[in-house]
Amino acid sequence: MQDDKGMEERLRDKAKLVLKVNYFTSICSLVFCLLCLFALNITKIIPYVFLAFGVLNLLNTFLYKYHKSLTLAYNIVSIMALVGATIITLYSGGINSPFIFVLALVVVAGYMSTRSYGALYLYLILSIVLLIYAQSITDFSFTSNVVPEGSKDLFALLSVLFSVYLLGGVFGKNLLHVHHKLYKTKSEVEEKIKEKETLLKEVHHRVKNNLQTVSSLLSLQSRNIDDKQTKDLLKNSQNRVISMAMVHEMLYMREDLSKIEYKSYVEELAEYLVRSIKGTSSNITLDIDIPDIKLNIDTAIPLGLLINEAVTNALKYGIVDDSEGEIFIKLRRGDDGEYQLNIGDNGIGFPETMNHKTTKSLGLKLIHNLARQLRGSIIRDVTKKGTYYIVKFREIHQKVPSLA
Template identity: 50%
Template sequence: MAKSIKIPYKTDDQTRLMYRFVYVSSALTAIFGLFCLYPLGILGVVPMVCFSYCLLNLSNITLLKKHGNLKATALLSGVISLLAAISVILFSGGINSPFIFILGVIVLGGYAGARIFGTVYLNAAMLAVLLIFIVGEAQIPFIVNEVPAESRPHFSLISLLFAVYLVGGVFGKSLVRSHDALVKSKAELERRIAEKEVLLREVHHRVKNNLQTVSSLLNLQAKNSTNEKIGELINSSQNRVASMAMIHEMLYVRHDLSKIEFRPYVQELTNYLITSTDNKDKNIGINLNMVEVHLCIDTAIPLGLLINEAVTNSLKYGFLDNANGQIDISLKIGDAENAYVLSIKDDGIGFSPELNKNKKSLGLKLIHNLARQLRGSVQLKTSDQGTHYQVVFLDVDRHRTIGD
């Protein structure tokens, strides 16, 4: 049994990122608040918001360990971060505050967690910038710049260092780690897929070889049989086995392992039937007029068997000794969705009256059963001017996919 492929689970990455963001941002915000209090002499709202952010964020991550709802924790953390950043910006210079870059960090954190969070935070951050600008223009009395003029360069420095570290030290490392994990998992998947393609080709090759072995055994049995009728039946079975073997051979040698290029297959099949049937005194030509179509194996096999039966019947019963004739095979797209119309017509003498009345002949029963297997229908017209089969069918694989 093949080993399962271990792919990094996205939620685990998000959980690690959430813990790292909360712990690092809380620690940095606490340090930022202390810097504001003592070296910079910033008193009031800014340091109070920093310390409150630490307590709320750590409480939020503690609740995550209890309820385990990562999305709720991420959303609440984003809201806390957004409100705290807006408060610090308003009381540290408004639209001119260097702390405004933290809004961009929050948006990046949202996208790192989930696309919907990033979109929400992006719109919220843009709205916040507009509101901060409007508040600054309105000059509301109780909103003042708490940063002393002599401390503003230092405040700008630590605000930018704070933003840069969060971007590079938290989100940057997480994104690089996730990218590396995706590259490794992609390479592993490609390697496994290549292995499976090789194995699948080998399966088709072995099936083709086994079918050819069965065909050879049938050929030996036909040669050893003194009963002409039994020999004909064995030869018919041999042709049916050969028509299936050709499909597996084409799947083995071609790039696409799921679809058959149908026209070359029909060309190869009819050439085989012409050479394998006893037509030494006949000159029968095959004319193909088919659209370029790739059919799945579930469609190609029954359709190939149907063509095998129809062409074999024409070669056996449609032409007299020393006769010249032609079998026309056409395939076109039908009117209904995913439908095709297959026409097989010869210019021979048609079925004999006895064969035409014998509705229980194996060949005709097979043709009708195969048409039903293709979710289609077949019309048979025979006269002294030849025999005409018209089959309307569906590509089974496409129909099943759309139906499901």
């Protein structure tokens, strides 16, 4: 919506500029016509070209109010200006005519419309100037200078004044206004983006704090419970909350608020789980192989929870007591944009007959449910020792609502 509004404003500014130039050039052409006839004593060709351009351009400007096609109105006036300026140049001295500079204004107007039109009129006018020059240096000439000798200096002065004022007083002034307006709009947009980024950081910070509060409440609750099974359930829930809090903490700490560096996240999460379940001194080795991959929050959280469940199960049921063990976590992104997560341990594993449908283990059910949430697939590689999963998924892209 904001882009549409900005486009409409730019179109209105461009329309105002074209209409202003049209009115100015039409009035100047009609004044030039009268000066040629009554002050400069030019009675052939030139005053009638000025008259025709002035009248036809006023008609072109009037018709724009009905068809509303700025491109059509611009091209009509450009073609008329091109033809009229060429004729006046040919009949007022050819390559030596001061009116030849008006042709350059058509190029400026073209670039103010679009780059393609500017380039088109640039090469067209360069060709016309070369033809005028060729016509001036050859014996063959189908035009003659109709400006009387006594009026040449005044005609040159009026032509230069017309060109300079149109270039500076109309084009230059309005271009500066548009540039200032665009700069102001850009500054306002950048300021709004900065405000939203600050607000978003604050949101991530508060979410992280709230999740840590939930984790602390679960920890306090578990201290008043003697039943080991219930204590374990609360501890598992606490670790799940922490895994989500880590994502928000990383987004808050980094400049990029849309994605997190996943290697550092997985390393911090895995090390935390090892300390939480096995203690500060353990025989667990972490083999984490993740390149420079960044994931958005919609993918990072469910994938983090999946890794949390797999590592937790490995630490609690795969690598029992104080046994030595290794946990493998490998993440790769394929050329087709699909990610593959290989995660497992070299512990005792569990029977092939057990799966997420038949077991009562919440962790195993969550692993498969989270794989579905990632819109991916998960298989267990039973050829390897312990428990080993292969998860394939693609990054989730949520549609962001309009901020209009």
